[in-house]
Amino acid sequence: MHLELWEATVGRWGVTLPLTGVPIPDHRALVAELTALGYTDVWSAETSGSDAFTPLALAAQWSPEVRLGTAIAPVYTRGPALLAMSAATLAEVSGGRFVLGIGSSSPAIVTRWNGAEFAEPYARTRDTLRFLRAALAGEKVTREYPTFSVSGFRLEKAPEHHVPIVLAALRPGMLRLAAREADGAITNWLAAEDVPRVREALGPDKELAARIFVCPTEDADAARALGRALICAYLTVPAYAAFHDWLGRGEALTPMREAWAAGRRTEANALVPDEVVDALVVHGSPERCRSEIAQYAANGVDTPIIGLLPTGEDQLDLARRLAPGVG
Known part of the structure; x- marks a missing residue:
């Protein structure tokens, strides 16, 4: 897909960093090239490797243009105030290019690895979203939420610009919450043919991002x-x-x-x-993979985010070959 066609049909095109097996400092040259290649976004992940925020703080310095997002920061593994502070810091160091993606994560990450109770994930995500909207707007928060309480917290330095918050959402309940109270939704593990159903539940007016697992091999x-x-x-x-x-x-x-x-x-x-x-x-040649990723966008995804799977080839090179401006 040539860059002109991509710009006409897709708009945004993201990649998940850091890449598997690549040390974080070794991403610097790639990140500096991303916008020239046609990428618009870098999104992190947080499971058992790097945390969600540090790679994005570095990427903010390596690229002056790319948008940065967490996909996702779990709502259980940081206190609400710490989550607000991390988001405000990244918004500052990126010059307002940061999108905070939050979600409930999973029992394995929350309970088995972090010792927290995985209870009422919908309610905890909703309450964290409501707290963050107030805190990131510079408000002093004293409130009893159904799943936690905060007393007298105010960010020392609130972000100068609105920090979009998007929710990890799979099914209608969370998608509708994202539509009502957030700036959008993030989803994953879906086929291009599934996108219209997810989009219908979210509605037409909020951003839909999707991590798409891509294995560029024939x-x-x-x-x-x-x-x-x-x-x-x-x-x-x-x-x-x-x-x-x-x-x-x-x-x-x-x-x-x-x-x-x-x-x-x-x-x-x-x-x-x-x-x-x-x-x-998504698998096949890089050209075929780009075409299939674009189909997600054609079906209603605003921001397709490549989740590059290992193939044995150089991951940095594969990320370049999957860029919309190549080929």
């Missing part, structure tokens, strides 16, 4: 093997299982889920149908 067997492993790990998590039930993929995934729940992990992996992998993981 070795379809290798891409599907990696895709199956990831699908087993993610789509057995209750929130993602319910998401795919809603999307109509539950029947196709039931045999995999049952084998996984019984501890038959190898069998579960083999039970993920090829058509499910091909729908949820």
Whole structure:
């Protein structure tokens, strides 16, 4: 896809950083090139590698133009005030180019790894969103929220510009909350064909960002093997299982889920149908991958965000080859 066509049909084009296996300082040259390549956004992730904020603080200095977003910062693993301080700091160092993505995360990250109770995820996300909107606007917050309380907190230096807040959302309840009270929603693990249903639940007026898992290799067997492993790990998590039930993929995934729940992990992996992998993981040549990513945008995603999967090739080079201005 040539840059002119991309600009006419897509608009935004993001990438998840840091890339797998690449030290954070080694991203500097790539980040400096991103806007020339056609990228508009850098989004972080936070699981068990880097935190959500530090790579973006560096990227803010390496590129004067790219938009930066967390996808996502969990609402349980930082106190509300600390989350507000981190967002305000990144908004300052980026000159107002920061988007705060928050979400409930998962029981594994919240409870098993961080020792916090994973309770009432919808309510906790809603309450954190409401607190952050007030705090980032410079208000002094003293309030009893249903899931936590804050007494007398005010940011020492509130952001000069509005900090957009977007919610990690999979199903209608959270998508509607994002539509009512946030600036948009972030989703992932969906096919291009699923986008209209998600967009309908969010509505037409709020930004929809989607992390799209991309494996740029023409070795379809290798891409599907990696895709199956990831699908087993993610789509057995209750929130993602319910998401795919809603999307109509539950029947196709039931045999995999049952084998996984019984501890038959190898069998579960083999039970993920090829058509499910091909729908949820973009793979093929970089040119084909760019075309499939653009289809998400055509179906209603405002900001497609590449989640680059490892192929054995140089990750930095692959990120350049997936840029919309290449080819």
